[in-house]
Amino acid sequence: MSDPTFRQVRLGDALKRLRERAGLSQREAAFRLRYNYQKLSRIENGQLPEFPGLRAMLDLYGVLVTEEAPFIDMWERASEKGWWHPYGVEDQGYLSLEHDAIKVCEFSLGYIPGLLQVESYMRAVFLGWQIQHSRKWIENQIAIRTRRQQRLDDSSPLQYRGVIAEAALRQADREQLLHVSDRGLLPNVTVQVLPDAAGLHDGQNGPFTVLDFAYPGEMSVLYVEHPAGSTHVEDVERVKAAKLVFKHLSKLALTPDESAEWIGRLAAER
Incomplete structure (x- = not known):
């Protein structure tokens, strides 16, 4: 089950x-x-x-x-069955969370966030995993991730804020970098670069995502992936602490305009 x-x-x-x-x-x-x-x-x-x-x-x-x-x-x-059901996805944890969320705040340390990835980058990520998967599994994952991205362009779009560590962006090619810049132009999307020059910070404990929901009285959820799977945290104080960390990282990061210029310069080098 x-x-x-x-x-x-x-x-x-x-x-x-x-x-x-x-x-x-x-x-x-x-x-x-x-x-x-x-x-x-x-x-x-x-x-x-x-x-x-x-x-x-x-x-x-x-x-x-x-x-x-x-x-x-x-x-x-x-x-209702989730739209992802035909893809044979067993672990619905994050998909069902994001499906109902109205706002997502994500700190990414090693990868470009999934909602901002191009297909070639997705494929490279999946092929680079230690555990090998079938071609069908990879194609399903790409289809699911592409479908998730549609929420950024909906009539009532998902509000997305992403803080991306410099190291993740430096591993991306020109196509991927330009796509991140393009998505950052959407009124509901904010992209910030956290440069190496920011020094040591709480984000080095690992990436995380905080999701907010429209239901009256609904608490926010902290989502953290790890090598053995993932964890959902709904404890109010722990989620509040994660939100404070995200706010701190946002202050350490370049502004959205500065980030766009930084990404543009890096893309021009590729």
Whole structure:
């Protein structure tokens, strides 16, 4: 079974909060719903309930009929298969996060960020990985990454801020550098270069991404990739700390205009 999507996890969280607001323990609620305890636990951790089960929970938790609409909407959206499903992607973690985000702040240390990559760069990255993948897997990954980039040009576009370390840009060719500059001209995209001259800084602990969402009361999420996979952090204080680090890196970096000039000079050398 694949991991629950971001929308499914959010629905589970919302149902858990309703249960707690109603003053019911998980075991008490499960008994009154005629569920076993494990089933309710799975639902609150992101397993999608059947629609009659959702209505039964809302009724038990004291949600009035006139107040049901937002939760039904959450259930309907959580029921949708992500656009990435036909590509056979198993780990939906970041894709489902980014799909629902309205703003992404990303610090990149070693690579050009995925939302700013050209196809030739993507291919070089995937072929350079230690673990070898099939041609079909690589083509699927390229198609997915290209599809993700469409959000920068949507009618309601994703707000994107990227701080890119100098080392990552110096490994890119002219086509890739010019593409980064071109994307930086979009009103919803901000690109900054963090030069080596900035010295030692918190960003050298590794790249990270912070995503913000439009849902009322929705907390931000910190996403960090590592050699063994990835980690999502929703703890308010830890996410706040990551946002402060990103703000500090933005101040250390060249301004967007200075960054565009710097990238342009580097591209001219290629």
